[in-house]
Amino acid sequence: MSTPEVPEVPRIPDADWQRLAGWTAIVSPLSTLRQAIIPAAVGAFGAGQANVLIGLLVALGIAAVAALAGLVPWLTTTYRVTPTHLEVRKGLLNRTTLTARLDRVRSVDLSSTLIHRALGVTKVNVGTGVDEGQITLDSLTKDAAARLRRELLHAAPSTPAASGETAAATSVEEAPPAAGEVVARLDWSWIKYAPLNLKNLAIALGGLAAFFGAFSDVIPWERLIGIRVDDGEINGRPIDSLLHMLVLAIPLALIAAAVVWAVGSCVGYAVRWWDLQVVREQGREGTTLRRSFGLTSTRATTVEEAKVRGATSTVGPLIGLAGGADLNLLTTGLDDNSPAVLPTAPESVVSAVGTDILGEDAFSAALTGHGPKPRRRYWFRAAVATLVWTLVALVPTVLIGVFGDAWLWWIPVVVMVVALVIGLVGAELRHRHLGHTLTDRYLVVRSGSYTAVRTALQTDGVIGWRVRQTFFDRRIGLAQVIAMTAAGQEYVAIPDVPLETAVALAAAATPRTVSGFVE
Incomplete structure (x- = not known):
């Protein structure tokens, strides 16, 4: 974050500074208390060894200090939107003023936990494309957050309500938002892909192992599945060997894991992606993409479409057999510069949405292999x-x-x-998955074994190249190529490319950058 260069921020009366929502006085202390639970428990336990009353007083003291610390943001944070800047003032002893030019705002992220939703407030994160340079306002009323999002990305600043934002009951009259183009929305038939995600299986197995390890002695095995476990015996028959025990335990564990895996992944899929919509809207300097989703915790992220540098399509081993894929964008200016556009969905849907966002069908382009x-x-x-x-x-x-x-x-x-x-x-x-190609605007790369990842990166987004050869690479004439970019994870790897092909690819994708190094 930096102070404005030119022009200077116009002087606006201090009355135009707005406070956070009144409910922040509850949300912020609760968040601070949640972080102070472990220190309070440790302090209470240590002091309680000598005297229980002292331990209780220590815990209450830590909780009180945490609650008071949580009130500081509400008491000291104010913000305003001028015709050219967003300004935020915060701090009690060390006052800080953050400014961001409106034409540098790249994304606005609205998120609400269960506590936020119960109190009718929203956390706002404003991204400016600078690493660790986000401006956070926690929390605003829903109306104020929606108005701030429009002012930062779409419209001119509006006049705040006369009574400010100090109470949750403050009503802010909101102009109806302009209708946007729906790029994608959740189809509940996609939930069939949830159990095919191997990450969910790993989580299920870990949770199942921990559960059985903690409660194996009290689980009523005989009533549940007809098995009675006694000391060294199963259903009255002794366990003769480790192999005998494994033959009995492994099938039961696999069945239990499959059930937990299927049910848990479907529930998690529904809770996370509930009411997903991806909408294209007209912004201040071009179109924006707004993605909103979530049941218990909602999130709405708006990013300038001009800052989308590409996308990736990921096909996992089981998901691929079922015809599914995952779609992520390559962007700049977000906490996560590779946000998921959709949950796991059919490949045809991923290709269609990717084509809509990228402006061309990069995910279906024929690729050039890398030889034998x-x-x-x-x-x-x-x-x-x-x-x-x-x-x-x-x-x-x-x-x-x-x-x-x-x-x-x-x-x-x-x-x-x-x-x-x-x-x-x-x-x-x-x-078989290895390959690359150049389209009119994109460098397209595919790699991976059991999981295949196809990446489409704008050639305009490539800021440099790295061509590396190990001792073994030189012996067989291959090279490891990396296209550097500011988007996503900040590079796209093209493995095991013939050296002459690597040089030609870099020269064709970014002739201005590479021409001085190629004869």
């Missing part, structure tokens, strides 16, 4: 990985055979076969 050399490299790596895993499994097998007199020869064999199949299939998929 990457395939040989990937197969060799798969063979080496298989050898390593086999040796890892062989060591404990030999030790058990020598000291335990039990030769479990089948373990390294199974490990070798599984590792070889997974490695070779992954190597072939990685080679």
Whole structure:
């Protein structure tokens, strides 16, 4: 954030400064108290070892200090929108004034937790395209937040209500928003993709393991699934070996995990993406994209479409088999510069929405492969990985055979076969997914093995290139190419490109940048 260069901020009467919503006096202390729970508990426990009353007083004292600290933002924060700037003043002892030129505002993010929604207020984050340069107002009334969003991105500043924003009951008359073009909205048939997300499976397995570890002794197994677990026995029969126990436990764990996975992922999908809409609106200096969604916690993000530098389409292993994909934008000026536009949706929908936003069908463009050399490299790596895993499994097998007199020869064999199949299939998929092309406006790259990622980046958004060759790259004539950009994760990787192709690609995508380095 920086002070304005030219012109100077016009002097406006102090009466035009507006306060946060009155309910901030509750929201802010609650947020501070939530962060102070652990220190209060530790302090109370330590002091309570000597005297319970002292421990209680310590906890209450910490809570009171946290609550008073939470009141400071409401008492000291004011803001106003001038014809050229957004200004925010805050701080008790050290007063700070933040200013942002309206033509530098890139995004406005409105978010509401359950507490915010119950009190009718909204948290506002204003992005200016500067790293860690967001301006946060927590919280404004819903009407004031909507008006501020329009003033920053769409319209001229309006006159604040005569009574200001100091009470939640203050009514701000809001002009009806201009109708926008709906780019996409949630289709509940997409929920079928939720259980196919492997991240949800990992979460479910972790939660299930923790639950069973904590409550295995009190779970009524016999009443639930007809199994009685006693000391060393299942249904009155002794557990003869570890293998016997695993044969019984693994199927039960898989069934329970599948149920938790399916139900939990569908519920999470519905709660997160409830009432999703992506709307194109006319902004101050061009069109904007507004994405709103959420059931328990709502969020509405508006970003200038001119700051969208590209998009990515991600096809996971299970999701791809069901014909689904994920769509993320590559933007600048947001906390998350790779926001998800849609939940997991059919590939046809992802392609259509991506084409609408990007202005051309970059996700269906034919790609140029990288030749046979990457395939040989990937197969060799798969063979080496298989050898390593086999040796890892062989060591404990030999030790058990020598000291335990039990030769479990089948373990390294199974490990070798599984590792070889997974490695070779992954190597072939990685080679088939590998490719790139240049369209009129975009550099399009695809890579990945079991998860394929296609990235479309505006060539105008490429600010530099990095071409790197390791010792092994030089021996087979390949290079690792990185297109640097300010959007998304700030680079797009193009792996295992023939060196001459890498140089030609960089020169064709950004001739002004590269022409001085290419003969």
